[in-house]
Amino acid sequence: MAALFEAERLHKRFGDRVVLEDVSLSFPEGGLTGIMGPNGAGKTTCFNVLTGRFAPDRGRVRLAGRDVTGLPPRRMARLGVARSFQTMNLFDQVSARENVMLALPAMRARGFRWWRDATGDPALVAEADAVLDRVGLLARAGIVARDLSYGERRALEIAVALAARPRILFLDEPTSGLGADGMARLAALVARLKGEITMVVIEHDMRFLFALADRIAVIHWGQVIAEGTPDALRADPWVARSALGREP
Amino acid sequence: MVPRPVPLVTPGMLALFAVLATVPFWIARVGLYPYLGVEIVIWATYALAYNLTLGRTGLPSFGHGAYFGIGAYAFGLAQLHLWPSLWFCLAAALLAATVAGAAVGLFISHRRGIYYAFMTIAFGQVFWFVAVKSHALTGGEDGLLKIRRLPVELGFATVPLDGNDALYWFALVAFALVAVLLWRLVHSPFGRVLNAIRQNELRAAFVGYHVWAYKLLAFAVSAGLSGLAGALFAMAQTSAFPDVMSLHWSGIVVMMTLVGGGLVSFWGPVVGVVLFFVARDVLGAVTASWMLWFGLMFMAVVMFRPEGVAGAWQAWRARRAAASRAALASAAGD
Numbered sequence: 001m002a003a004l005f006e007a008e009r010l011h012k013r014f015g016d017r018v019v020l021e022d023v024s025l026s027f028p029e030g031g032l033t034g035i036m037g038p039n040g041a042g043k044t045t046c047f048n049v050l051t052g053r054f055a056p057d058r059g060r061v062r063l064a065g066r067d068v069t070g071l072p073p074r075r076m077a078r079l080g081v082a083r084s085f086q087t088m089n090l091f092d093q094v095s096a097r098e099n100v101m102l103a104l105p106a107m108r109a110r111g112f113r114w115w116r117d118a119t120g121d122p123a124l125v126a127e128a129d130a131v132l133d134r135v136g137l138l139a140r141a142g143i144v145a146r147d148l149s150y151g152e153r154r155a156l157e158i159a160v161a162l163a164a165r166p167r168i169l170f171l172d173e174p175t176s177g178l179g180a181d182g183m184a185r186l187a188a189l190v191a192r193l194k195g196e197i198t199m200v201v202i203e204h205d206m207r208f209l210f211a212l213a214d215r216i217a218v219i220h221w222g223q224v225i226a227e228g229t230p231d232a233l234r235a236d237p238w239v240a241r242s243a244l245g246r247e248p
Numbered sequence: 249m250v251p252r253p254v255p256l257v258t259p260g261m262l263a264l265f266a267v268l269a270t271v272p273f274w275i276a277r278v279g280l281y282p283y284l285g286v287e288i289v290i291w292a293t294y295a296l297a298y299n300l301t302l303g304r305t306g307l308p309s310f311g312h313g314a315y316f317g318i319g320a321y322a323f324g325l326a327q328l329h330l331w332p333s334l335w336f337c338l339a340a341a342l343l344a345a346t347v348a349g350a351a352v353g354l355f356i357s358h359r360r361g362i363y364y365a366f367m368t369i370a371f372g373q374v375f376w377f378v379a380v381k382s383h384a385l386t387g388g389e390d391g392l393l394k395i396r397r398l399p400v401e402l403g404f405a406t407v408p409l410d411g412n413d414a415l416y417w418f419a420l421v422a423f424a425l426v427a428v429l430l431w432r433l434v435h436s437p438f439g440r441v442l443n444a445i446r447q448n449e450l451r452a453a454f455v456g457y458h459v460w461a462y463k464l465l466a467f468a469v470s471a472g473l474s475g476l477a478g479a480l481f482a483m484a485q486t487s488a489f490p491d492v493m494s495l496h497w498s499g500i501v502v503m504m505t506l507v508g509g510g511l512v513s514f515w516g517p518v519v520g521v522v523l524f525f526v527a528r529d530v531l532g533a534v535t536a537s538w539m540l541w542f543g544l545m546f547m548a549v550v551m552f553r554p555e556g557v558a559g560a561w562q563a564w565r566a567r568r569a570a571a572s573r574a575a576l577a578s579a580a581g582d
């Protein structure tokens with residue numbers, strides 16, 4: 001599989017705190033790459049650099065061979081990079097449907113139109129509902145995001161990212177805070193999306209990651225300390241040493 | 249349940265305009281003077297325009313008086329020095345305030361929250377200072393005097409606006425136009441994006457919106473329409489003074505908007521304006537310290553009900569709807 005997205009020797013520091021050091025990663029087209037590592041290791045920062053929130057201090061980011069280093073989030077989004085957030089980032093005061101609608105490329109394209117009504121556009125509504133259906137939220141489309149259950153909000157977080165029809169989807173701890181039930185539902189959702197879309201998933205839950213990922217990278221102290229297939233990683237000393245690694 | 253398109257003009261809106269159109273016929277009889285109506289519709293226009301930034305886009309602009317004032321001065325200067333035509337002078341006011349708003353927007357639209365607020369205050373103070381100091385142009389503290397209420401040229405007819413009633417109806421038409429325009433804008437894709445930016449700027453950027461450009465445009469449009477209201481105010485007062493540009497008066501439009509419920513309701517700012525002016529005239533007749541009472545009311549709103557009067561009304565209606573649903577359900581259960 002050819003790499004759709006590549007990070008080459010990324011460095012990032014905040015003040016004198018080095019958060020990413022010489023991080024190189026490559027995400028093959030159509031694959032699901034897992035990223036794991038302890039709290040504060042730099043996983044979210046890595047996503048932030050890959051998706052345009054921060055520019056790296058050094059290193060390159062390439063999407064389908066094109067250099068996209070340091071592009072702002074809106075440009076990355078337009079190039080087909082979508083992400084979800086570890087701590088949820090939704091449009092809390094509007095319906096689930098409008099959350100998704102806002103993320104549709106068709107809506108973005110008419111964002112500067114200021115006369116015709118947006119809410120009642122049947123084409124946009126249909127497209128948004130199709131996305132909600134994919135994540136199992138269609139029945140809740142009219143509910144204000146704030147009033148959804150925690151698990152539903154997690155699903156909506158992914159729906160908003162999916163709505164942009166991305167080429168690559170970054171999910172930052174999508175199961176964080178979910179109970180066993182919600183976890184199973186989310187794993188099923190990710191399994192369904194796998195193969196349709198290239199994904200990179202940060203996850204603490206090893207069972208989840210080892211079951212779904214094609215490859216896994218372990219980040220520790222801002223460095224990639226191990227990288228390989230789930231099977232190969234089970235034998236990795238760091239993974240083996242961390243109690244979690246034995247779980248699957 | 250799929251959302252229905254929002255109509256161009258709602259029945260409620262038409263009813264509001266119709267009721268407002270009758271004001272000159274009865275305002276004197278309820279013990280208020282006709283000029284109050286003029287002030288209310290002009291400030292209501294201003295507050296609606298202002299709320300595009302604060303309530304809709306979540307931009308805390310605390311120096312908006314600047315654009316209201318720029319509109320007033322532009323209207324006066326255009327008629328005194330360029331061409332005393334109503335349409336031309338109104339267009340000049342709209343343009344001047346829009347340009348000023350866009351120029352300021354260039355410098356502040358990358359900011360958020362308290363930093364944004366401070367920068368709007370700083371720029372507001374600069375404009376106010378210029379208005380006070382450039383005596384030759386604006387008349388400084390003495391004001392720009394002898395601004396005329398130019399007649400409405402319709403081609404086939406000319407309507408004088410010298411009387412307060414005529415000016416009231418003219419200002420009401422302007423208010424209605426601005427209200428319809430903003431109503432459209434708020435429900436358009438552009439307005440929905442502004443609404444999204446208010447709720448979560450970061451996510452808006454990550455789904456691909458050029459947040460900076462949206463914030464700049466919202467601010468410029470709001471400033472321009474505020475300037476239009478300022479032009480009407482210059483006509484009403486037949487003069488323009490720097491005090492409406494001061495921090496104090498910029499704060500008052502914020503207060504009106506919040507008290508009325510601009511954060512949760514399109515019409516909230518209008519409610520706030522009516523409350524403010526009626527309070528001034530009714531309380532003001534009883535006590536010279538009416539502003540203290542209005543200020544206390546403002547503080548109470550901010551502390552206990554930030555959604556303002558409109559928010560309280562919405563909550564009451566929601567409670568009533570829930571109660572009647574419960575009653576229906578129990579009736580069906582019998």
Ligand SMILES: Nc1ncnc2c1ncn2[C@@H]1O[C@H](COP(=O)(O)OP(=O)(O)OP(=O)(O)O)[C@@H](O)[C@H]1O
Binds near residue numbers: 014044045
């Ligand atoms: N914007 C920022 N400014 C300064 N320091 C930051 C910033 N973002 C992250 N950090 C620091 O960088 C380090 C790595 O944080 P990061 O959020 O990337 O870790 P993580 O691997 O995602 O951890 P977790 O599993 O807890 O989510 C932490 O020490 C954090 O405090």
Ligand SMILES: [Mg+2]
Binds near residue numbers: 043086
């Ligand atoms: Mg993290």
